[in-house]
Amino acid sequence: MKILAIDTSCDDTAISVMEIPNTKSQIPNFKIVSNVVSSQVKLHAKYGGVYPSLAKREHIKNLPLVFKRAVKGIKISEIDFVAVTVGPGLEPCLWQGINFAKDLAEKLKKPLIAVNHIEAHILANFIGRGPSSASFPAVALVVSGGHTQLILMKGIGKYQLIGETRDDAAGECFDKTARILGLGYPGGPAIAAEAAKLQTTNYKLQTKLPRPMINQKNYDFSFSGLKTAVLYEFQSRSPKIKKSPRYIQAMCSEIQQAIIDVLLKKTLKAAKDFKAKSIILGGGVVANDELKKQFKLKVPGLGLKVNFFVPEKKYCTDNAAMIAITAFFNKNKKANLRKLKADANLSL
Numbered sequence: 001m002k003i004l005a006i007d008t009s010c011d012d013t014a015i016s017v018m019e020i021p022n023t024k025s026q027i028p029n030f031k032i033v034s035n036v037v038s039s040q041v042k043l044h045a046k047y048g049g050v051y052p053s054l055a056k057r058e059h060i061k062n063l064p065l066v067f068k069r070a071v072k073g074i075k076i077s078e079i080d081f082v083a084v085t086v087g088p089g090l091e092p093c094l095w096q097g098i099n100f101a102k103d104l105a106e107k108l109k110k111p112l113i114a115v116n117h118i119e120a121h122i123l124a125n126f127i128g129r130g131p132s133s134a135s136f137p138a139v140a141l142v143v144s145g146g147h148t149q150l151i152l153m154k155g156i157g158k159y160q161l162i163g164e165t166r167d168d169a170a171g172e173c174f175d176k177t178a179r180i181l182g183l184g185y186p187g188g189p190a191i192a193a194e195a196a197k198l199q200t201t202n203y204k205l206q207t208k209l210p211r212p213m214i215n216q217k218n219y220d221f222s223f224s225g226l227k228t229a230v231l232y233e234f235q236s237r238s239p240k241i242k243k244s245p246r247y248i249q250a251m252c253s254e255i256q257q258a259i260i261d262v263l264l265k266k267t268l269k270a271a272k273d274f275k276a277k278s279i280i281l282g283g284g285v286v287a288n289d290e291l292k293k294q295f296k297l298k299v300p301g302l303g304l305k306v307n308f309f310v311p312e313k314k315y316c317t318d319n320a321a322m323i324a325i326t327a328f329f330n331k332n333k334k335a336n337l338r339k340l341k342a343d344a345n346l347s348l
Helices: 041-045 052-070 091-108 117-126 170-180 187-200 224-235 245-273 289-302 321-329
Strands: 002-007 013-019 031-038 081-087 112-116 138-143 148-155 158-164 278-282 307-309
Touching: 002 091, 002 321, 013 052, 013 321, 031 052, 031 321, 041 052, 052 091, 081 091, 081 117, 081 321, 091 112, 112 117, 112 321, 117 138, 117 148, 117 278, 117 321, 138 245, 148 245, 158 245, 170 187, 170 224, 170 245, 187 245, 187 289, 224 245, 245 278, 245 289, 278 289, 289 307
Parallel strands: 002 081, 081 112, 138 278, 278 307
Antiparallel strands: 002 013, 013 031, 138 148, 148 158
16 A cells, blocks of 8 residues: 655645555554655744745645655555645645645545644654554653644544643744744754753853743643743843853753753653553654653653653654554545645644
8 A cells, every 4th residue: 555645734845655565464564665855944944933825835836846756766556545734734835735635636536535733743653663562541742833732542543632732832932932042943953952052061041941830730831931931031131141152052951941841741740640551752842852861761750661652853843754654544534525625723
């Protein structure tokens, strides 16, 4: 079986072809034949964020080019399914992928599978190892540019949202605080890079930033207060200190740790409360090396036998391989081409 998958949920144009040689096996072998991503980061960097209309224009231009690269050396007639992200995401961007996928499915006379982008971030963990490696119930933390959610998983396709951000997502907090400090976009990698430099010095930030909602008994998040605290702290400093590399590095280290502390405590609390057998991470923010390192250190201290999953870095950020594997688990849910539409706020 071959699945061709398309993702245009935000500013990356992504197309992947996945092959599953033995679909009857209890442990499917998911083989990535191609996984092409065309990034628009440099284009949007000067604006400090993604402009939907600009991203839409680039998707229109990039989709045929990315498709050509993704199917190079592949017989198009051998494609069994076409899959596409229908939400959540930026609606103008989602529509470009959907329209391209509809046209392709009609030309190939193949079924089209609609995929939820959040589910795809979770199932990206099973590329290369299969879902049988996880035990359920599981707690999944999805942390991307626009989403911070805790999901109770009772199995593939069995999801219950137990916590989410009440305002800014963690990824948005990284982007906005990076902008305050005069760093580049996207903010997560920029802050992580500056924070890493501090490890070689003895410089310490005098201010401890807040960890919003960290001690509340629920599983919800809030990061707008952290962003505001960073703004006030930065504005209180003299121009000389603001330009100091050590100060910027210390601020980045504290911002990163504040976000990690909240994500870590809330996830481990949920895992303990629901007696989870697996903890699963997904989304662009979990590409952060320090976050992964601290999760790996803390999970064994739960006192439970918990499997820990995090995707390979290339499958954390938006890509179409994760759309393909999600389509495989939803291959019986064939979309109606006439009724299929984008849903920017699609939930699990």
